[in-house]
Amino acid sequence: MSKINSQLKAKMKKIKILLLDVDGVLTDGRIVYDSRGVDAKFYDVHDGLGVYLLGRMGIKTILITAKGSKSIRPRAKDMRIEAVYENILPKVKVYEKIRKKFGLKDEEVCFVGDDLVDLSVLKKAGVSIATRNACHEVQQASIYVTEKNGGRGAVREVAELILKSKGLWNKALALYY
Secondary structure, eight states: OOOOOOOHHHHHOOOOOEESSSSTTEEEEEEEEEETTTTEEEEEEHHHHHHHHHHHOEEEEEEOSSOOOOTTHHHHHHHSSSSSEEOOOOOOHHHHHHHHHOOOGGGGGGEEEOOOHHHHTTSSSEEEEEESSSSSHHHHHHEOSSOOTTTTTTHHHHHHHHHHTOOHHHHHHHGGG
16 A cells, blocks of 8 residues: 655645546446446445535546446536546546646646556656556556545545645535534
């Protein structure tokens, strides 16, 4: 497991936007098809609150996925995601578009991925994070590997790390006192 050190905290303090893959990061990676061929995915409520809290503290979240699904946009709306990019390969083209649209430097972007299709963005983002269940190559390309699996709290872990590094965690908690 990766350890949270002062160097990682310093990098996280600069983050202005969080980019997430969907399958294997926001979901546990399983895709279930019903008898009509409609897919369903499993999302974690804790991850959702983490994304919501980031937004409330002024940090936008954007989804970039190589495979679209009807379940993504309703979930993104629940979490107040800034934008959703579906059916995107290579993902780095959208990464550059997002970075330019928001006037960001690479060091101000955090990306969380889990599989080979994420490598191009992981190599560009200032903070590259792999989920615990990510493939070996993604873990090797990342500066941090979450303690939680994708779809099982990894995104919440990243959200808390960003908020705590920026000194915003107590402000986020105050929303519920």
